Amino acid sequence: MNELFRNTLGPAAWGAMIAVxxxxxxxxxxxxxxQPLEVPSTYLWTKVIxxxxxxxxxxxxxxxxxxxxxxxxxxxxxxxxxxxxxxxxSLTGAKFIFLVDKSASMSSTDVEAGNRxxxxxxxxxxxxxxxxxxxxxxxxxxxxxxxxxxxFTNNKxxxxxxxxxxxxxxxxxxIRGALELADGFANPGRITIEDAGxxxxxxxxxxxxxxxxxxGRFGSVEGFSLGNLKAQYLPIGTFKANNLAITxxxxxxxxxxxxxxxxxxxxxxxxDEDQKVVIELQRDGxxxxxxxxxxxxxxxxxxxxxxxxVESGYLKAVITPPAGFKDVLPLDxxxxxxxxPQRDSRVLLVTPGNPALEFALSTERAQRLAQVDKVGPxxxxxxxxxxxxxxxxxDLIIFDQCxxxxxxxxxxxxxxxxxxxxxxxxxxxxxxxxxxxIIDWQRSHPLLGLVELGNVLLVDSYIVKPPPGGMSLIDAGxxxxxAIAPRDSFEDAVLGFEIVGHDDQGTTINTNWPRxxxxxxxxxxxxxxxxxxxxxxxxxxxxxxxxxxxxxRDRRGNLTIVKPDGSKRSFEAPAHGKYVFHDADQPGVxxxxxxxxxxxxxxxxxxxxxxxxxxxxxxxxxxxxxxxVDSLQIGYSEVQASxxxxxxxxxxxxxxxxxxxxxxLAEWYIYNRRVYI
Numbered sequence: 001m002n003e004l005f006r007n008t009l010g011p012a013a014w015g016a017m018i019a020v021x022x023x024x025x026x027x028x029x030x031x032x033x034x035q036p037l038e039v040p041s042t043y044l045w046t047k048v049i050x051x052x053x054x055x056x057x058x059x060x061x062x063x064x065x066x067x068x069x070x071x072x073x074x075x076x077x078x079x080x081x082x083x084x085x086x087x088x089x090s091l092t093g094a095k096f097i098f099l100v101d102k103s104a105s106m107s108s109t110d111v112e113a114g115n116r117x118x119x120x121x122x123x124x125x126x127x128x129x130x131x132x133x134x135x136x137x138x139x140x141x142x143x144x145x146x147x148x149x150x151x152f153t154n155n156k157x158x159x160x161x162x163x164x165x166x167x168x169x170x171x172x173x174x175i176r177g178a179l180e181l182a183d184g185f186a187n188p189g190r191i192t193i194e195d196a197g198x199x200x201x202x203x204x205x206x207x208x209x210x211x212x213x214x215x216g217r218f219g220s221v222e223g224f225s226l227g228n229l230k231a232q233y234l235p236i237g238t239f240k241a242n243n244l245a246i247t248x249x250x251x252x253x254x255x256x257x258x259x260x261x262x263x264x265x266x267x268x269x270x271x272d273e274d275q276k277v278v279i280e281l282q283r284d285g286x287x288x289x290x291x292x293x294x295x296x297x298x299x300x301x302x303x304x305x306x307x308x309x310v311e312s313g314y315l316k317a318v319i320t321p322p323a324g325f326k327d328v329l330p331l332d333x334x335x336x337x338x339x340x341p342q343r344d345s346r347v348l349l350v351t352p353g354n355p356a357l358e359f360a361l362s363t364e365r366a367q368r369l370a371q372v373d374k375v376g377p378x379x380x381x382x383x384x385x386x387x388x389x390x391x392x393x394x395d396l397i398i399f400d401q402c403x404x405x406x407x408x409x410x411x412x413x414x415x416x417x418x419x420x421x422x423x424x425x426x427x428x429x430x431x432x433x434x435x436x437x438i439i440d441w442q443r444s445h446p447l448l449g450l451v452e453l454g455n456v457l458l459v460d461s462y463i464v465k466p467p468p469g470g471m472s473l474i475d476a477g478x479x480x481x482x483a484i485a486p487r488d489s490f491e492d493a494v495l496g497f498e499i500v501g502h503d504d505q506g507t508t509i510n511t512n513w514p515r516x517x518x519x520x521x522x523x524x525x526x527x528x529x530x531x532x533x534x535x536x537x538x539x540x541x542x543x544x545x546x547x548x549x550x551x552x553r554d555r556r557g558n559l560t561i562v563k564p565d566g567s568k569r570s571f572e573a574p575a576h577g578k579y580v581f582h583d584a585d586q587p588g589v590x591x592x593x594x595x596x597x598x599x600x601x602x603x604x605x606x607x608x609x610x611x612x613x614x615x616x617x618x619x620x621x622x623x624x625x626x627x628x629v630d631s632l633q634i635g636y637s638e639v640q641a642s643x644x645x646x647x648x649x650x651x652x653x654x655x656x657x658x659x660x661x662x663x664x665l666a667e668w669y670i671y672n673r674r675v676y677i
Contacts, residue, residue: 021074069667076660084652091130093209095152096137097182097229098124100166101214101236103143103173104544104611108215108328110241117168120213120236127211128159138185142178143169144545152185170331170587171545172608173218179229179634182210186229212632212639216617217610220633231639235629237616242271242325245332245612246279247300249317249541249605251339254306261307263337265317269295270613271325278320281305283339284313312340314589314601332612336589336603337541345370345531346393351400352377353507354500356514357415360523369527370395377402392551392578396531401498411490411530416462416498416510423467423485424494432460436476436497445473446529447484447493451518459510461497489549489580493530541603548581548590548602555594564588564604 106117113119124139131137131154139149139162150162186208210229215237248266253259269275274297280290288305295301315337321327347370349361361372373394379385380402388394389408396411403417412419418428441453453474463479466472470485473493484493501508513519542548552559555573562568564586571579584590584604592600606612618627629641 021071066667066671069663069670073660073663073667076656076663080652080656080660084656091127091132091135091209093207093230094135095186095206095208096127096131096135097186097208097210098127098137098139099175099178099182099210099212099214100124100139100141100149100163101143101173101175101212102141102166102169103217104168104170104331104606104608105173105215105217105329105614106236107168107170107331108237108241108243108614110238110328110614111236115168116215116236117166120234121163121166123213123234123236124163124211125160128156128163131156131159139163139166140178140181141166142173142175144171144174144543146178146181148181148185169545170585170606172543172606172611173214175212175214175218176221176224179221179224179226182208182229183227186210187227215614216630216632216641217614221635224635226634226637231632231634231637233629233632233639233641235616235641237614239616239618239627241328241615243329243332243612243614244269244271244275244277244295244319244321244325244327245329245606245609246317246319246335247332247607247609247612248302249315249335249337251307251315251337259309261310261339263305263307263315263317264302265305265335266300266302267293267295267319268300268609268612269297270615271297273297275325276322279303280318280320282316282318283307283310285316288315307339310339314338314340314603316589329612329614331587332606334587335605335607336587338589338601338603340601345395345527347372347527347531348388348394348397349374349400350377350380350397350402352402352502354400354415356499356519357398357400357523360514360520361527363520363524366524366527369524370531380404395551396526398526401502407487407492409490412492413526413530414492414494416495416501418462418464418494418496419492421467421487424492426467428462428464431463433463433476433478433481434460436461436478436481438474438476438481441474441482442471445471445484447522447525448473449525450521451525452516453513453518455516456511456513456518458497459508464494464496466494489578491530493526541605541607542584543607544585544587544604546584548584548604550579550581550592550600550602552579552592552600555599557594559599560593562591562593564590 100117100120102117106120107115109115111119113122128137133154136152136154137159138152139159141147141149149166150159153159207228207230210226210231211234212231213234213236216233216235245268246265247268249263251261251263254262263281265279265281267277267279269277274294276292276294278290278292281288288307291303291305293301293303317335317337319333321333327333347361349358349372351357351374358374360366366372375385389397389404389410392409394408394410396413397408398413398415399417400415401417403414403420405420407419407421418424436458438453438456438458441448441451443449443451458481461476461481463481464472464483465480466483466485470483472480472483474480474482474495481496482494484491486492498510499514501510552573557573558570559573559579560568560570561581561583563583565588569581569583573579581590584602587604587606590602590604591598592602617630619630628643631641632639
């Protein structure tokens with residue numbers, strides 16, 4: 001909308017405004033009405049003669065500075081009410097929702113406003129200023145989770161105050177939750193009907209303008225319909241935003257000297273040129289070592305540091321950019337890891353006999369990871385098992401060819417059976433797939449790291465469909481053969497096929513997997529991921545904003561978590577030894593204290609290449625040699641990005657009101673000078 005003026009008053013109000021200058025003229029033309037007055041002298045006759053000049057209503061108006069100032073004051077007020085302005089973004093509509101991205105990448109300092117979040121807030125504030133009295137808007141900020149900052153209101157002051165409350169976060173970007181919130185607030189009375197399996201709106205909804213202010217560091221949003229939301233993408237950032245980041249920090253035993261530990265640091269270069277950087281490693285605040293590495297443009301490089309024999313402590317890795325390199329996101333230039341020895345994990349294996357699995361869980365490395373107890377399926381009916389299953393004695397229970405009546409208070413792995421819960425049973429099939437062919441598996445999941453399944457053959461398997469919130473791990477042509485899903489604070493993994501089976505004729509072989517090196521790797525992954533303990537376990541780290549599950553056995557009374565910035569959170573020791581901390585929003589090392597004693601540490605790191613690669617995604621236009629920002633893919637809708645050069649509409653009503661105030665002060669001063677001189 002590029003018109004010069006924007007009307008803000010109705011006909012009656014404009015009629016009153018036009019009457020003001022007419023009234024001012026009338027005051028200067030009205031005939032004087034005199035009262036008889038006796039005077040002792042003639043010194044006033046001169047003044048009386050002058051007054052006679054204005055006794056006639058239609059006489060020629062004499063020059064008057066006060067009249068000019070008063071008319072100028074009214075003209076400036078009328079002009080301000082017309083809200084003159086020039087080309088740029090403006091609001092047209094009735095309801096607006098502003099989605100403001102506050103994730104880690106929005107702390108980048110490649111914009112004039114200081115950082116991207118400040119630039120986004122400035123742009124929203126300019127749009128709020130253009131709202132008229134019949135318009136309403138709401139604010140939603142988002143990072144890994146959405147937050148309703150201000151619900152629908154036409155009060156600009158409340159919207160500006162809400163905008164100021166939005167603070168930068170150190171977490172990743174997930175826009176889906178924010179879109180779902182916006183959809184819910186935009187359609188509070190929405191009624192849907194289902195026709196042929198398709199959800200349709202049964203009520204007509206008014207359109208709502210949705211402004212997305214973000215740098216677009218997230219993937220496409222699948223399975224979401226914008227409906228009556230008219231989305232506009234306002235990109236924040238630049239195409240030339242260089243950044244160096246630490247993307248991994250892990251510790252482990254030295255393969256040559258198992259009694260010693262070593263640390264591995266990986267750094268990435270998100271720029272167009274090779275960069276030579278210094279990676280420094282500190283332990284408990286003291287320098288361990290530093291090394292220089294060259295990172296190719298758009299690539300990664302690593303460095304290994306020997307730590308020697310270390311009992312406890314924490315590590316901090318820092319990357320120093322070369323001189324002259326503008327690193328726009330310092331947030332990911334440091335990473336943290338904890339060296340504190342973890343308690344020995346306890347694992348219960350319930351099996352009628354499985355030599356391959358028992359051997360894989362009894363290797364030297366497996367014994368360093370966890371203590372494994374073995375019982376037969378008949379033990380599931382004993383009071384001892386029921387008591388152990390409902391306490392925190394075991395971190396992981398493996399059910400091989402059997403299943404309990406109820407789920408234990410521990411992580412689980414089911415082999416050849418399905419968990420006895422309604423969610424899992426709903427997706428289970430009693431029919432077994434004969435000779436299923438594995439076609440794909442989740443190589444990125446910790447349970448399947450370094451696990452090759454391409455040559456694994458199976459005799460038969462159950463088809464395992466995970467409940468809502470779960471994911472398939474191994475897929476065959478007939479359906480999923482393995483899956484994992486959360487359950488409260490635990491996770492349940494299921495292999496639909498048996499390793500070995502038992503029938504009336506004895507033990508049967510169901511797969512050739514135990515003959516391959518990937519099988520013991522899978523067993524170690526199970527201990528590392530589902531049991532999560534042991535001195536040889538990989539470094540545990542959490543991303544900002546994610547919940548952290550703490551196992552705190554044999555603790556009573558009040559405990560305190562000290563965050564990296566020194567702030568503290570107190571809580572009561574959990575009855576079952578497990579506590580979930582939901583306030584890990586800062587990168588760094590967190591300490592769990594009992595009194596003055598540090599009983600546990602854990603590390604929080606960003607470790608997200610998508611957040612660290614902060615440059616705007618763009619493409620070169622065929623018609624013009626100017627890069628344009630990639631659009632957002634939301635469901636089946638492609639939301640085009642506004643031009644980075646698109647200005648916000650500039651309005652002059654504020655300067656005009658200031659000028660009117662100056663004229664009013666001048667008129668007051670001149671009037672008083674004429675009265676008293």
